[in-house]
Amino acid sequence: MNRETNKERQIFAEAIELSVEGRAAWIQEACGADVELLCRVQALLEAHSDESPVLKTIQDTALGARNSDEEPGQFIGRYKLLEKLGEGGMGVVYLAEQEDPVRRQVALKLIKAGMDTRQVVARFEAERQALALMDHPNIARVLDGGTTEAPGAPASVPASTPQNTYTPARMPALPGRPYFVME
Secondary structure: OOHHHHHHHHHHHHHHHOOHHHHHHHHHHHHOOOHHHHHHHHHHHHHHOOOHHHHHHHHHHHHHHHHOOOOOOOEEOOEEEEEEEEEOOOEEEEEEEEOOOOOEEEEEEEEOOOOOOHHHHHHHHHHHHHHHHOOOOOOOOEEEEEEOOOOOOOOOOOOOOHHHOOEOOEOOOOOOOEEEEEO
8 A cells, every 4th residue: 555545544534533514624734735635535535425515615625716616707718607507527517608719609618626636637538539529410519628727827728729739648737627618
């Protein structure tokens, strides 16, 4: 058993002994800035019991600004969010408006904050790539993709540009969360 596994198990074991009210702050302190460790501990807690409000509190507290829900009026890349359409296991879909170079309404799927572990990002990227390859009248076409800006990071470059192209063999370290835009 490696050192990381020992640490996550130790944090988990101590967390389940705490009251629900004290758990979120304690886990945030125990995991520090290690978001991947936080996600692994959350997965253990989720498997242990269904305490989703506690997990959301832990995630909200630990991820701070990265976990704030996007709101209508905010921009992701060149897309202005209009309203939330739905939410799934790893992503949230918004009705958005592209303003440049053409004005049109689109659907923007964004990976949830706190879900951006390597495994989930790889699954999200595979979904994006699979949809981009499909050509069927009943399946929305993928128009664009990219990553959100990380707090304090420079603006992201749309995925349609060569330096930010995603393939399983070439997955650069990205500052934000991935998204893709559909019809």
